[in-house]
Amino acid sequence: MSQSNTNGKNKIRLSELNKWRHSTTGEKVFDIVNILFLVGFALLCLIPFINILATSFATPGEITTRSFILWPRTFTLDAYRYILSTPTIFRSIGVSLFVTVIGTSLSMVLTSFLAYGLSRKYLHGRRMFNFLIVFTMLFSGGMIPSFLVVNSLGLIDSLWSLILPGAVSAYNMIIMRNFFQGIPDSLEESAKMDGAGHFKIFFNIILPLSLPSIATVSLFYAVNYWNTYQGAILYINDHTKWPVQVLLRQIVLVSSGLNADATVVDVVPPAQSVKMAVIIIATLPMLIAYPFVQKYFVKGAMVGSVKG
Missing domain, CATH: 1.10.3720.10 (MetI-like)
Known part of the structure; x- marks a missing residue:
């Protein structure tokens, strides 16, 4: 049963890939722009949370010298x-x-x-x-x-x-x-x-x-x-x-x-x-x-x- 489900999913992916290959140039451009827009929007939603998480692990000195942190130079669990x-x-x-x-x-x-x-x-x-x-x-x-x-x-x-x-x-x-x-x-x-x-x-x-x-x-x-x-x-x-x-x-x-x-x-x-x-x-x-x-x-x- 699991093998048949896997084969079915693979067939669906291949059909979607073939459909995209045979699509017009305008449709491809639209898909690429749409993907880039959605990825950018997702990053806008995700980056503030990453900043909060990174700041919670940052040292006091790094917090005072860096206004925006995505990856702390030194990790500390003092706050937790x-x-x-x-x-x-x-x-x-x-x-x-x-x-x-x-x-x-x-x-x-x-x-x-x-x-x-x-x-x-x-x-x-x-x-x-x-x-x-x-x-x-x-x-x-x-x-x-x-x-x-x-x-x-x-x-x-x-x-x-x-x-x-x-x-x-x-x-x-x-x-x-x-x-x-x-x-x-x-x-x-x-x-x-x-x-x-x-x-x-x-x-x-x-x-x-x-x-x-x-x-x-x-x-x-x-x-x-x-x-x-x-x-x-x-x-x-x-x-x-x-x-x-x-x-x-x-x-x-x-x-x-x-x-x-x-x-x-x-x-x-x-x-x-x-x-x-x-x-x-x-x-x-x-x-x-x-x-x-x-x-x-x-x-x-x-x-x-x-x-x-």
């Missing part, structure tokens, strides 16, 4: 040793992991249930519910009403204040709803003839066929929860419950000599490399998670956004 030598970063990472895992799980349960219900054409009031959900994408109560709601629920200084207010995203729900609508109704009708109920149809038929949509929306929710910042600033006063993004802000403020709680973050030289090291540590989990859902990402986003 300093950050990892204090319990503050581990506590913040633990808070972010808790919020991300619990929040993503809860959001996927609520969003998938809501999307499945609204994807069924026989649901009474379906148009009205869809309109109300889309309406929230255009108009929202704002920061002060949201704070009053969270405060009235007694969620101030609770990690649930970082999870519950954004538990369901209208955009993510629409992606899942449109994906569910693309599943043939005949599958549901056949299951009903065999005596299956809505929950059995949902868990045994709909979800297994919706892995691209589930992976895509899960990634959206996970990135959103991991990068939570504004909610933590508004609702969390206890610094022991700060997520890693707020800790990053404190490090930037302290190292810049601005007002901040220096008892929480005591930055020592080199401050610039410490800031860059924290950025790498804060970004690394999402970079590790993305390759596992990459093969589902494009398919889930495109099908869920276009269909319906």
Whole structure:
């Protein structure tokens, strides 16, 4: 089976190569310019991250003498040793992991249930519910009403204040709803003839066929929860419950000599490399998670956004 797949891929590559050889001069020029443009755009996106990574490993002397670093002359782990030598970063990472895992799980349960219900054409009031959900994408109560709601629920200084207010995203729900609508109704009708109920149809038929949509929306929710910042600033006063993004802000403020709680973050030289090291540590989990859902990402986003 693997040999036949390899032969098939080789045939496809040869056909594409032959097609390119027989294309006109204008088409070849366009392909070359397009490739060069995309490579240049990719480098523009990649170079800043390489600079951050290189600066986090650079020595204090090199940081002061070089304004832009892509490859440090001398590697040092002092910034990472300093950050990892204090319990503050581990506590913040633990808070972010808790919020991300619990929040993503809860959001996927609520969003998938809501999307499945609204994807069924026989649901009474379906148009009205869809309109109300889309309406929230255009108009929202704002920061002060949201704070009053969270405060009235007694969620101030609770990690649930970082999870519950954004538990369901209208955009993510629409992606899942449109994906569910693309599943043939005949599958549901056949299951009903065999005596299956809505929950059995949902868990045994709909979800297994919706892995691209589930992976895509899960990634959206996970990135959103991991990068939570504004909610933590508004609702969390206890610094022991700060997520890693707020800790990053404190490090930037302290190292810049601005007002901040220096008892929480005591930055020592080199401050610039410490800031860059924290950025790498804060970004690394999402970079590790993305390759596992990459093969589902494009398919889930495109099908869920276009269909319906």
